[in-house]
Each structure stands twice: as C-alpha cells, then as structure tokens.
Amino acid sequence: MxxxxxxxxxxxxxxxxxxxxxxxxITLVGDEAHPPYERPPLSKAVMQDAADPGPTTILGPQRLRELDITLLAGRSARRIDRTAHRVQLSDGVVLDYARCCAAAAALWFHLDGQGRLLSATGVGPIGKVAREIRLAERLIAARAHPDPDALSSSEHRLKAMLRAA
Known part of the structure; x- marks a missing residue:
C-alpha cells in the first residue's frame, strides 16, 4: 500500500x-521533512502568525519500525499512473504499488457564477494552508477571475495569479 x-x-x-x-x-510519502503529527485547529491567531502550537507526533521513528511502515519524508507524489500502478515522486523516483491511497493536503476555492474567486478553505499543514489562504485572500481582494486549472496547484501558481491580477 x-x-x-x-x-x-x-x-x-x-x-x-x-x-x-x-x-x-506500507509506504507513506510526504513532502514534509518530519514524521507525521497531529495538526492543531487552524485559528485566527495562527493565520496572523501570533501562535505556533507545538505538534504531537503520530508516527515517530520507533512506532514506524514497530508497525513496519516506511516513511519517505521530504518528497511528494507528483504523478500517479493508475493503469501501470506507479507513482513518480518529486525527486524523480518511481515507485510501484499494488494499492494506493491519496491522503494529501487540499485547498478548495469557491467561485461565483462569473468565475470570480469568493473564498478558499483548506486542510493540511497549518503553515502551508495559512500561506496559501492568505494569497487567495489577496486574489479575492483584487476581484480576480483565476483560470480554474491554475487553482489545482499550490502556492507558486497562486503567486503568479496574484501578479497577473
């Protein structure tokens, strides 16, 4: 898996x-450099960088060994080929798999009928989600009409949309 x-x-x-x-x-692939941890709720204080709640590790090195789970930290899945049962990672490594589960961070963008960005919500690492939502808020303030395909990306495309708005 x-x-x-x-x-x-x-x-x-x-x-x-x-x-x-x-x-x-079982192989876990994630772009963060540290072991999985519980994410505290996203709050206004966190969004304003006023608080930094400490993480609670879920699967540290010892627990990973006990459960025989491989963690590939600092890499992310870039391309999943469901027909060939292969995943290409951000470092170019290709892994074969029998079964695959997607459990990554996500942002949802809400557009009006004319394609104007109204709001953004997300789940995932607090710092990353907070940065991307702050960028989305600037797009909303600029009354941007982003390309829907660009919204499937993360921070670097949001920044490009902000420059174009």
Whole structure:
C-alpha cells in the first residue's frame, strides 16, 4: 500500500491498515521533512502568525519500525499512473504499488457564477494552508477571475495569479 500524503490522515490510514491486519508493505510519502503529527485547529491567531502550537507526533521513528511502515519524508507524489500502478515522486523516483491511497493536503476555492474567486478553505499543514489562504485572500481582494486549472496547484501558481491580477 502506498499512501500519498504523510500527514495526519495518511498516518492514521497506515495505522488503521496494520490494526485491521494488513501485513503487506506500507509506504507513506510526504513532502514534509518530519514524521507525521497531529495538526492543531487552524485559528485566527495562527493565520496572523501570533501562535505556533507545538505538534504531537503520530508516527515517530520507533512506532514506524514497530508497525513496519516506511516513511519517505521530504518528497511528494507528483504523478500517479493508475493503469501501470506507479507513482513518480518529486525527486524523480518511481515507485510501484499494488494499492494506493491519496491522503494529501487540499485547498478548495469557491467561485461565483462569473468565475470570480469568493473564498478558499483548506486542510493540511497549518503553515502551508495559512500561506496559501492568505494569497487567495489577496486574489479575492483584487476581484480576480483565476483560470480554474491554475487553482489545482499550490502556492507558486497562486503567486503568479496574484501578479497577473
């Protein structure tokens, strides 16, 4: 089982698989450099950089060994080929898998009938989501009409849209 997204959802999925009796290989792939941890709720204080709640590790090195879970930290899944059962990682490595679960961070953008960005919500690493939502708020203030395909990306495309707005 390859789990794309080594945050809280991915870690909990890996633990649940082991607890349910899955005895095959489990690989967690995540772009953060540290082991999976619980994300505290996103609050106004966090959005304004006034608070930095400390993380609670879910799967540290010892627990990963106990559960026989491989963590590939600092890399993300860039391309999933469901037909070939392969995932290409951000560093170019290609992994084969029998089954794959997507458990990555996500942002949702809400557009009006004319395609104007109205709001953005997200789940995932607090710092990343907060940065991207702040960028989206600037797009909203600029009354931007972003290309819907560009909204499927993350921070670098949001910045490009902001420059164009």
């Amino acid at each position: 390859l789990i794309a997204g080594a945050g809280e959802a991915g870690a909990r999925a890996a633990i649940a698989l082991r607890e349910a009796g899955w005895n095959g290989r």
